[in-house]
Ligand code: TXA
């Protein structure tokens with residue numbers, strides 16, 4: 001199969017919708033990361049997503065909608081707080097978990113009795129969902145385990161020959177995947193941090209962050225979000241988080257060079273091994289996955305990354321980095 005890349009336009013959306021309505025998969029831009037889009041209600045289509053990604057069967061997919069009316073048939077119940085959050089943050093990078101209705105196949109929900117739903121902000125994504133007239137299952141469009149794609153080229157690099165079409169909607173403004181939440185005891189429980197931050201959610205209810213967000217789940221521990229237990233976002237290079245800033249970070253990286261070494265600093269001047277990964281959490285979120293992919297293209301052995309802040313979108317950056325680094329954090333004082 002040849003994989004075609006077409007720029008986002010009325011015509012390319014019609015072509016993509018035809019493929020999806022016939023049970024196929026398309027690379028779809030969103031404001032977070034690119035997704036692999038298929039009909040969420042078609043078991044075989046969803047199975048082929050798992051195949052294309054090499055994804056474990058028990059890791060459920062997010063179902064994407066373009067209008068509020070599309071939510072009701074997918075779920076058994078919509079809590080009051082979900083309606084308030086939808087009003088505030090949909091369309092946008094927020095995924096909410098609901099008890100699933102019978103029309104959601106078990107393959108889509110990874111065998112769980114819940115379903116994750118989000119309404120993306122990206123116009124290209126919403127046009128595509130509208131043109132299909134279907135809820136769209138879409139995991140990030142990377143091979144399972146590798147960094148999520150934030151450009152059409154990233155999708156092509158992983159999916160060439162596996163899917164017929166990628167819609168090129170340019171770069172992703174958010175750059176990390178959506179915030180995933182569920183509701184527990186009247187609280188908002190964050191399973192995966194993202195563009196809609198804990199601070200933003202706390203205006204609506206008490207917020208708790210799942211312990212798997214910043215820690216490695218123990219072997220065989222039951223996690224609320226199956227995606228948390230898998231090795232993720234990992235380039236081939238050895239990623240190590242350095243718990244230091246400014247000169248102390250720079251000195252550590254310079255004195256611990258080993259093979260081809262890259263050092264991603266927050267707002268650093270770019271020279272030698274140093275590359276700027278952004279002076280704010282928003283910029284870091286936009287650039288992180290792309291820089292991890294570039295590190296591999298440049299044959300890096302080691303990638304040191306300056307510890308990000310955990311405020312706002314910084315928590316999402318930290319969560320992805322921890323997994324990319326296999327939870328390896330070093331401190332120059334050790
Ligand atoms: O921003 C995003 O959410 C992107 C774009 C393409 O929309 N999609 C995305 O999908 O990141 P994926 O499949 O890479 O990540 C979905 C995450 C996984 O960690 C999965 O375990 C969790 O959401 N998830 C999905 N359904 C769930 C459910 N019913 N209960 C708990 N976690 C769920």
Ligand code: MG
Pocket residue numbers: 139140148
């Ligand atoms: Mg993913």
